[in-house]
Amino acid sequence: xxxxxxxxxxxxxxxxxxxxxxxxxxxxxxxxxxxxxxxxxxxxxxxxxxxxxxxxxxxxxxxxxxxxxxxxxxxxxxxxxxxxxxxxxxxxxxxxxxxxxxxxxxxxxxxxxxxxxxxxxxxxxxxxxxxxxxxxxxxxxxxxxxxxxxxxxxxxxxxxxxxxxxxxxxxxxxxxxxxxxxxxxxxxxxxxxxxxxxxxxxxxxxxxxxxxxxxxxxxxxxxxxxxxxxxxxx
Amino acid sequence: xxxxxxxxxxxxxxxxxxxxxxxxxxxxxxxxxxxxxxxxxxxxxxxxxxxxxxxxxxxxxxxxxxxxxxxxxxxxxxxxxxxxxxxxxxxxxxxxxxxxxxxxxxxxxxxxxxxxxxxxxxxxxxxxxxxxxxxxxxxxxxxxxxxxxxxxxxxxxxxxxxxxxxxxxxxxxxxxxxxxxxxxxxxxxxxxxxxxxxxxxxxxxxxxxxxxxxxxxxxxxxxxxxxxxxxxxx
Numbered sequence: 001x002x003x004x005x006x007x008x009x010x011x012x013x014x015x016x017x018x019x020x021x022x023x024x025x026x027x028x029x030x031x032x033x034x035x036x037x038x039x040x041x042x043x044x045x046x047x048x049x050x051x052x053x054x055x056x057x058x059x060x061x062x063x064x065x066x067x068x069x070x071x072x073x074x075x076x077x078x079x080x081x082x083x084x085x086x087x088x089x090x091x092x093x094x095x096x097x098x099x100x101x102x103x104x105x106x107x108x109x110x111x112x113x114x115x116x117x118x119x120x121x122x123x124x125x126x127x128x129x130x131x132x133x134x135x136x137x138x139x140x141x142x143x144x145x146x147x148x149x150x151x152x153x154x155x156x157x158x159x160x161x162x163x164x165x166x167x168x169x170x171x172x173x174x175x176x177x178x179x180x181x182x183x184x185x186x187x188x189x190x191x192x193x194x195x196x197x198x199x200x201x202x203x204x205x206x207x208x209x210x211x212x213x214x215x216x217x218x219x220x221x222x223x224x225x226x227x228x229x230x231x232x233x234x
Numbered sequence: 235x236x237x238x239x240x241x242x243x244x245x246x247x248x249x250x251x252x253x254x255x256x257x258x259x260x261x262x263x264x265x266x267x268x269x270x271x272x273x274x275x276x277x278x279x280x281x282x283x284x285x286x287x288x289x290x291x292x293x294x295x296x297x298x299x300x301x302x303x304x305x306x307x308x309x310x311x312x313x314x315x316x317x318x319x320x321x322x323x324x325x326x327x328x329x330x331x332x333x334x335x336x337x338x339x340x341x342x343x344x345x346x347x348x349x350x351x352x353x354x355x356x357x358x359x360x361x362x363x364x365x366x367x368x369x370x371x372x373x374x375x376x377x378x379x380x381x382x383x384x385x386x387x388x389x390x391x392x393x394x395x396x397x398x399x400x401x402x403x404x405x406x407x408x409x410x411x412x413x414x415x416x417x418x419x420x421x422x423x424x425x426x427x428x429x430x431x432x433x434x435x436x437x438x439x440x441x442x443x444x445x446x447x448x449x450x451x452x453x454x455x456x457x458x459x460x461x462x463x464x465x466x467x468x
Contacts, residue, residue, distance in 0.1 A: 008403070012399075012400045012401060043412040043415050043416055044408070044411050044412055044415050089412075090412050090416075093412070093416065130375075131372065132371070132372050132373055132374070132375070133371060133373075134371070134372065135371070135403060135404075136404075136409070137366070137367060137368070137369070137409040137410070137412065137413055138365065138366050138368065138372060138379060139366055139367075139409075139412050139413040139416045139417065140366070140416050140417075141364075141366070141378070141379040144375070145372060145375040158401070158403035160398060160401050160403070162398050163398065164394060164396050164397065164398050165246075166246045167246060167392070167394050167427065169242070169369060169392035169394070169427075170369075170370075174278070175370070175371040175373075176371070177278050178277040178278055178323075178324050178327070178371065178373050179371055179373040181277050181278050182277055182324075182327065182373045182374050183373065183374075193401065193403075
């Protein structure tokens with residue numbers, strides 16, 4: 001199984017998909033790949049426009065995408081995909097459309113059988129056992145919070161440390177502490193912007209300039225940088 | 235029907251329930267009320283500790299609370315409540331426990347029949363048609379996103395304008411724009427910290443020092459201050 005699970009598409013002040021572009025290129029390898037793109041997290045952007053934005057970036061690195069919304073038979077498209085790419089947006093919207101179209105089991109099966117999977121933001125959340133560590137607003141109600149369960153831990157993408165000054169709502173850490181309280185035994189990884197996990201051949205590696213923050217009930221949160229051993233998560 | 239729907243319990247730098255305390259006092263009136271408290275949004279705080287914190291503040295203003303977790307028959311407690319108070323915390327946790335205990339219909343019925351309702355944060359979200367404009371992490375999966383439907387619009391509590399500097403995740407406004415895109419026709423009110431809605435006798439009034447921000451699909455978001463006419467929401 002090969003996964004590239006990216007916290008976010010775009011760092012503040014940078015171009016779209018700029019920070020992970022070299023990693024995506026190296027993950028897909030030297031031969032041109034036409035990946036299947038799943039744009040269903042997009043809500044205020046049309047699937048066509050979303051697909052164009054992503055296609056442009058993939059073409060710059062010698063690859064291409066076909067969006068699942070352009071295919072006649074989405075399940076068949078999954079079964080024949082050279083790689084699967086799940087973009088960010090609203091995780092509930094993504095989960096609902098993937099479930100409604102019966103894509104959950106087919107995607108899981110293909111990725112477990114070796115189809116490379118790239119996700120960012122909502123797309124990284126979808127690789128986890130459930131969507132219960134998303135930051136997104138539950139704007140639509142999916143049939144279930146279950147996700148693809150490709151890794152046995154939960155990612156919190158766009159992990160951030162602070163609230164804006166003068167704001168008293170829960171910090172991200174408080175939200176994740178609620179999650180681990182309600183879900184003892186689960187690991188949650190706060191994946192900061194600009195960072196990603198590369199999972200392949202039974203190994204897991206953090207890439208990017210910042211440490212990840214690991215949460216588990218009854219444990220003090222732990223900061224682990226790139227180069228650390230994350231194998232306990234698998 | 236009488237509702238006091240408060241954005242947040244606590245402003246940055248203030249004591250717990252300080253900003254809405256005078257409004258709660260005036261809402262409950264001159265005769266001592268022993269309100270039924272629903273602490274089910276609490277996750278990292280025990281229901282006992284949560285109840286003590288709220289009780290202390292209510293006693294300071296000449297009232298008291300009994301928590302529903304201390305009662306033998308929660309539905310009966312709702313039916314006999316002098317007032318119902320729903321505290322903040324995690325909205326999904328609150329919805330799940332209220333639904334699992336069969337409290338949704340009984341509470342709605344009593345409040346429509348005149349039992350005063352006070353909510354803050356998650357407790358204000360629960361007064362809306364659904365919990366789909368919560369900011370909370372979906373740490374547990376409720377049977378449904380349906381809420382008490384006491385008002386026909388959605389509140390986004392703890393509404394805030396900006397992200398922390400250097401963070402590229404969606405702003406609150408972007409999240410709400412996703413909601414109205416997916417739910418055309420619904421009004422969403424961004425209720426800033428320190429503010430609240432008083433609904434009574436078919437009228438609605440914004441209280442507090444800041445304007446509310448009103449969202450609806452195909453409309454430019456609108457800032458309406460205290461004293462404005464919010465009757466279009468009802």
